[in-house]
Amino acid sequence: MRKEWKTLIVAIFIGSVCIGAVSAQGSLVSDYPELKPLVDFVGEEEISVMDLVGYKAAEKAMEELGFSKGDPNILALTDAGYIANIDKYSTERALNGLMMAAGVSQGKGNLVNVHRAYNKPLWFAFFDKETGDCIYLEVNKSYLKSWLDREAAGSVNLSAFMEVGADALFSKISRENIDPDRLITEEGAKAWHHNFEEKTFGGNEFSIITISAVWSKGISNEFLRSAELHNHICPGLTSGYFIAEYLKKHYPLEKGEQWVVWAVPPWCKDDALQQILDATVGKRCMAVMYIPGNISKKLPPEYKNIAGIYVKIGKTGEAKAIVLGWDWDKACSDCGITRKDFKDFSSYKWWWTRLRADVMLMEHEPEEYISVLMEKDLGNQGSIKEMNAKWMAVGANPLVELGIMPPENTATPKTPEKTHSIPVTCVIAAIAIASVLAIVRKNMRK
Ligand SMILES: [Zn+2]
Structure with a gap:
């Protein structure tokens, strides 16, 4: 009999704990009627500390x-x-x-x-x-x-959590x-700069002030979603948003076509392009290549502003490359800033120039800064994977292949089809033999 009593007591105890837990959730809305919309939205059983x-x-x-x-x-x-x-x-x-x-x-x-x-x-x-x-x-x-x-552990009291200060x-x-109209002035920026030094917004100052500023002036959903991924707005991201707008307008996609972006060179723009064009690295619709100083020197002047190669490819593999330029000098002069100030991280200037350009560029059109440097039919490239594996392979140089810059004089690996190395070697050998013969003949005449 004692054993049965014990079982009954334990059963009553467990039952009361369960009823207690349910009524704690149930009483959350009676304790806090203002939570009703939230509780209705997530469900009474689902409401949690994180909500x-x-x-x-x-x-x-x-x-x-x-x-x-x-x-x-x-x-x-x-x-x-x-x-x-x-x-x-x-x-x-x-x-x-x-x-x-x-x-x-x-x-x-x-x-x-x-x-x-x-x-x-x-x-x-x-x-x-x-x-x-x-x-x-x-x-x-x-x-x-x-x-x-x-x-x-199953032992939380949500009403008690609501009491937490x-x-x-x-x-x-x-x-x-963070009134953007004040912060984009140089005086306003100087006065606000201590907030960056003191990390007033926990180190998120740049994210918060730039996104808020552009949002307050009116922002498209595409640009806002790009800002989410990039976690701030800078003129680099704006250039990517403008490039996406430019491609949509001037090179509209036909059925079955898509964009492959060769980010040569990469900068903030490419986060906007991944987001808006769905040209993501993982899906092989973006490949990245840097242009180091020694290569940049060899580019013709009109290509100094190169802002990527955009390949439009159809289902059958027919591809067309469009090389675009972005005019930073014009963008900076239109925004009343000096380009080198982007790199002044010792003062307010690095963020002030970016914020000012963010806001002011919204008054302008992509066509004012973007130029088409080259359009080239690439013929049938098979698939995106085959095309990228050839043009953007380790050691390849798409700028040489497109004829934008001269080939390296050293043995730079080329794309598979264009191995001129054997004929070139023959010509060099023939010239060398001819020169030696000429010298021998000249000496013999002496
Ligand atoms: Zn950026």
Whole structure:
């Protein structure tokens, strides 16, 4: 009998624990009615600590900046889920809380999911384009991890998590005015520069101010998605966005055609091109080759501004190469900046010149800076893989093959079809023999 009593007591205990756990979730909405839209969205059984992290970040920002849900002047930026992790825990669910609390979304164009490596801190930023104010919240990793550990062990109380103060959950909360109209002036940039030195936005200052600035002036979805991948906007990324626009307009794709980008040389542009054209490295639609100084010297002047080779290839393998140029000197002069200041990392100039160009280039058209340096039919290249393996192979030089620069005088490997080495050797040998014979004959006459 005693044994049966024990079993009954254990059963009652387990039952009460289960009921307790369910009612803790159930009571979350009765404790916090404002969570109803979030709980409805993710499901009562699914609501988690990470959903609430995004909610609490938005709630704090709304309180500090004084905006309400769905305010069209607000841009939210975060690396949640793309792909900042908290130790072994992923963070994408924070986006649910953020969207439901602040009323922002990628669909509305006012949520930017900034790409960062898996080991980077989890952060949120909110920008109000009406006032220029921006608030940055960086999550306290070890503190949040302790809650996630409890959740993984099945012993978390979400109502208790809702009680956590912002000062405990976030290791950094900072607020600054980032009004782009002020920051693109040299005086404004000088006055703001201390925020870079002090890492006011946790080292994400450049990402936050550049994306917010271009967004506030009106940004296309394609450019915004490129900015997410690249994690900032710089004139290099703008050049890639402009090149994509240029190709779409002047070389529209026919059915079955696609772009293969030979990034010769690569720069920020190629992240926009991968995103917009889906010309990704992994799918072999982008191949990268650098142009070192000793090669650059040999390029004709009109090719000094070379901004990549764009190959349009059809299903049957027929390919056409378009070599484009990008006029940095004109871009800098139109934006009222000096090109060498891009490299001045000892002052405000490196970021000020980029931010100013970001904003000012939006007033211009791709045709003002892009030129077609060459168009060449490549004939039938078989497949993309075969074409890349030939033109962009180790040791190959597509600039020589396209006739843009003279061949190296040393034994530079060439693409398979064009091995002139044997005839050239014969000619050299013939000239050498003829010269020796001439000298011998001359000496004999003496
Ligand atoms: Zn860049």
